[in-house]
Amino acid sequence: MRLLFIGDVVGKPGLRILSKFVPDYKKENKYDFICVNGENAAGGFGLTRKSASKLKKYGCDVITTGNHIFDRKEELEELFKLEYVIRPLNYEKSFPGKGFTVIEIEDKKVAIVNVQGQTFMPKEPKTSSPFKLVQECVENLLPITSIIIVDIHAETTAEKIAMRYFLDGQISALIGTHTHVQTADEIVTSSGTAYITDVGMTGAFDSIIGMQAKPIIKKFMGDKNQSFKLAKNDVRMNAVEIEINEANGKAKSIRRIEIGENS
Ligand SMILES: [Fe+2]
Numbered sequence: 001m002r003l004l005f006i007g008d009v010v011g012k013p014g015l016r017i018l019s020k021f022v023p024d025y026k027k028e029n030k031y032d033f034i035c036v037n038g039e040n041a042a043g044g045f046g047l048t049r050k051s052a053s054k055l056k057k058y059g060c061d062v063i064t065t066g067n068h069i070f071d072r073k074e075e076l077e078e079l080f081k082l083e084y085v086i087r088p089l090n091y092e093k094s095f096p097g098k099g100f101t102v103i104e105i106e107d108k109k110v111a112i113v114n115v116q117g118q119t120f121m122p123k124e125p126k127t128s129s130p131f132k133l134v135q136e137c138v139e140n141l142l143p144i145t146s147i148i149i150v151d152i153h154a155e156t157t158a159e160k161i162a163m164r165y166f167l168d169g170q171i172s173a174l175i176g177t178h179t180h181v182q183t184a185d186e187i188v189t190s191s192g193t194a195y196i197t198d199v200g201m202t203g204a205f206d207s208i209i210g211m212q213a214k215p216i217i218k219k220f221m222g223d224k225n226q227s228f229k230l231a232k233n234d235v236r237m238n239a240v241e242i243e244i245n246e247a248n249g250k251a252k253s254i255r256r257i258e259i260g261e262n263s
């Protein structure tokens with residue numbers, strides 16, 4: 001079974017490159033399913049039903065999210081009526097939506113779980129520790145399927161690597177999202193779990209993680225009145241391709257991908 005996991009889609013440039021690549025790319029590379037982190041798909045801040053349905057139309061099967069969905073909190077109830085959109089499992093119980101989903105690919109079931117880290121992350125939405133909750137979730141999913149993919153949406157490398165050791169051998173893949181910078185540490189562990197600390201970003205790379213540089217530099221220099229603007233140039237898609245033994249859920253390979261819009 002072949003999976004493509006695409007890093008955080010940032011606004012129109014990110015949606016545009018996916019509209020060009022994903023439909024053919026899915027067929028040519030025989031991907032059985034595609035997962036994408038969509039927390040920045042709507043103008044760079046959050047995810048709307050409209051942007052989610054575009055991602056679905058391009059061929060993305062499941063959309064994971066993270067902290068930025070709170071940028072559009074008034075739309076959350078409607079957004080999470082879409083069964084293919086999930087949010088971190090460790091948000092407050094009252095938060096709309098669910099932290100995992102199980103989809104059927106031909107006759108195989110695949111589970112996708114979303115969790116959020118706690119170190120250096122925004123205070124809202126409120127989170128509890130993801131470790132115990134993800135363990136319980138995986139234990140409940142294992143009788144249903146051994147093919148389990150977890151998106152850990154977190155800032156620090158150490159928290160993501162800790163999760164890798166915590167879940168090693170129990171899941172098919174642990175994919176880091178949120179930092180928008182692809183790391184070069186992809187691995188399949190000896191226990192058969194594929195891992196990368198961060199899969200990267202799908203959007204404009206002539207930028208600071210998808211946004212125009214100048215306002216962000218001014219903000220770092222102390223000017224609090226800066227609003228962020230979406231960058232436009234050098235659009236690329238970051239992803240990882242993972243091959244999974246569908247008989248036992250063990251990962252066989254993981255490969256980093258970066259494709260430019262004009263390549
Ligand atoms: Fe993001």
Ligand SMILES: [Fe+2]
Pocket residue numbers: 039066067068153177178
């Ligand atoms: Fe995030």
